[in-house]
Every structure is written in C-alpha cells, then in structure tokens.
Amino acid sequence: MTLIEPSGKGLVYQGTLIRDKGEMLSLTDMWKAAGSPESQKPSEWLRQDATKAFVECVTGTLEVGQDHIQTKRGGRGVGGSTFAHWQIGLAYAKYLSPEFHMWCNSVVRAHMEGEKLPGIPAETLEQIERSFGIMRMVVHKVTEIEKALPGIVQHLVEPLVAARLAESAYLLRSGKTAKQIWDAHGLPPRIKGSALWFGNRLAEGGCLLEGRADRGEKAIRLYDPDKAETILGLGLLHKTKVYASERMGQGRFKLVEGRA
Incomplete structure (x- = not known):
C-alpha cells in the first residue's frame, strides 16, 4: 500500500488516487478508494441531517465560505466529482470505514496541513500493512457477530422462558393460596382482610414459596401446604x-350498634 504518491500528484490509497486542490479533497475519489457501496456515495452522505450540521459547523468555525463543497458534473460517459474542505473529508472517511478513517487521520491530515512525512523503513511499512489487515479481519468478524446475534439471543431466551414457565407451573401444582389453606381448615369465610393476615402469618412461619405464580391477570403468593x-x-x-x-365479633358489634 503506497501512502503518498511518489510523484507528488496527490494521495494514493490501495492504488486509487485521491485528488486534492488547495484545501479541498475529492470525496468521490475517497469513496472509490475505500471500496464503499453506492449507498455511501458523497451525494447520499451529504443529504443526512448529521452531515449538514457538521458542514455548517466547519463553515462557521473555519470561515471557509460558501465554496466548501463543490460538485463538478462530468461529460457524456464521465462521472462527476464532489470536492469538499479536507475537514469535511475526514468526517466522510469515518463514515466510510474504520481502516480508511485511520489512514486519512494520519496521512491525509499531514498532507493537507503541509507536513512532510518522515522516511518510513520497509519493516515499519510491513507492520502497518499487517495492522490494517488485522483491523479489516476484526471488522469482518464484528460484522459476522452482528449478523448472528439475533439467532444467539433467541437461542438463549427460549430456554430462559421455558424455565420461567416451568417454575410457574411448578408453583401452581405444588403451592396453595392462603385462602385455600384457610378454607381447608373450616375457618369462617367472608372475613375482610383475613387472607392477607393469614398469608403474612404463613410467610412468617417460612411457608412462602419463592417467586409468584400467575393466575389470570395478577401474580399471587403461594405457600407450601406441608409446612403450613x-x-x-x-x-x-x-x-x-x-x-x-x-x-366476627367486631362485625356483630357494629351491626348491633347500627340498629341502635
């Protein structure tokens, strides 16, 4: 991979020339150099709201004027080209790919700021190329993981749901409500608040089963009938x-009091 074209005509990334003029970079050349799909063309990126906001920030901060983006239409059979201030170009590089953005952050920035890159030994160049290869491999792996993630999540969720349902079914089979235990011992029915009071006493005695079972539209507490x-x-x-x-005595007292 050549970092800067030896002839000084411009920047070259993976064999593709990226033209520049003054403080402007060809976004079209950058898109081609990165090997990006049609959906990432400069015209598509420049339509995004986030891009428009960034472009406005660049024009206001750097005072680059209204010509910060120039689009030149090509002739018959020749595609046009979009040039933009190099700061906008770096933002576009980040949008295209991580490895291309990394390259632009070092090489393109140095070139546009007029800095000379020091001589780079062949061994260092080989290490850089190897690093770019590792980065591309990592990006590919991450993409594959993202594609597989829905299946992984479903594989994990289904057993969890099944376990939760099994737990609920176990509670319903083995546990009894406070009212069921109350009624089984022939205790007087229709005493307001008795189920709550009795349930609290059973819980204090260690009869409460872990979790709550669903019956209808509400969750209920269930108790171990043997412990009860x-x-x-x-x-x-x-x-x-x-x-x-x-x-019951309080109820009769209130009833007699009401008649009096």
Whole structure:
C-alpha cells in the first residue's frame, strides 16, 4: 500500500488516487478508494441531517465560505466529482470505514496541513500493512457477530422462558393460596382482610414459596401446604381461630350498634 504518491500528484490509497486542490479533497475519489457501496456515495452522505450540521459547523468555525463543497458534473460517459474542505473529508472517511478513517487521520491530515512525512523503513511499512489487515479481519468478524446475534439471543431466551414457565407451573401444582389453606381448615369465610393476615402469618412461619405464580391477570403468593400444616399444628390454627372470632365479633358489634 503506497501512502503518498511518489510523484507528488496527490494521495494514493490501495492504488486509487485521491485528488486534492488547495484545501479541498475529492470525496468521490475517497469513496472509490475505500471500496464503499453506492449507498455511501458523497451525494447520499451529504443529504443526512448529521452531515449538514457538521458542514455548517466547519463553515462557521473555519470561515471557509460558501465554496466548501463543490460538485463538478462530468461529460457524456464521465462521472462527476464532489470536492469538499479536507475537514469535511475526514468526517466522510469515518463514515466510510474504520481502516480508511485511520489512514486519512494520519496521512491525509499531514498532507493537507503541509507536513512532510518522515522516511518510513520497509519493516515499519510491513507492520502497518499487517495492522490494517488485522483491523479489516476484526471488522469482518464484528460484522459476522452482528449478523448472528439475533439467532444467539433467541437461542438463549427460549430456554430462559421455558424455565420461567416451568417454575410457574411448578408453583401452581405444588403451592396453595392462603385462602385455600384457610378454607381447608373450616375457618369462617367472608372475613375482610383475613387472607392477607393469614398469608403474612404463613410467610412468617417460612411457608412462602419463592417467586409468584400467575393466575389470570395478577401474580399471587403461594405457600407450601406441608409446612403450613406443621405450623398450624404448632399453634397457628388456634391463633387464627381467635383472630377470626374477634373479627366476627367486631362485625356483630357494629351491626348491633347500627340498629341502635
């Protein structure tokens, strides 16, 4: 890969000449040198809102005037060429490809700023070329990974969903709600707040199963019925009957009070 054309006619990237005139670079030549697709042509890039904003910033900061971008139409059978200030050209290089942008940041910038590149030994040139080859390989690998990513994600998500569904199904099969345990022991029905109170007592006794199962449109707490039987036999059943009796007594008291 020749960095700067020995004849001094311009810049050469991978055998393609990139013309320059004054502070202007040929964006068309850059597009060809980078080997980019039609969708990345200068005319397409210059239409983007982000590009327009950057161009306005360059014109305002560097005061390069209205001729910061020049498009020359070609004749019959000859394509036209778009020239732009070299700062705009560097932004275009970043849009085209990482390796081309890296090359432009060093070689093109030095050339446009009038700096002389020092003599580069053949071994260093070989290392640079090898580095560019590694970079192209990495970019290719990243592209391949991006293409494969949807399949990888689906491969990972499906087992997770299946595990979550299996966990929910296990909870529904093995667990019981506080109301189900309450009713199974013949405790008085229709006591407002009793399911919440009873569920909290079961949870305090270590009966609560991890996670929550979905029934209909809401998640519910489920309890281990075997553990529930144990703590009920150790005094929770008696405590619950006292609670129910007190709550029912309060209800009768309010009813009598209302009649009075």
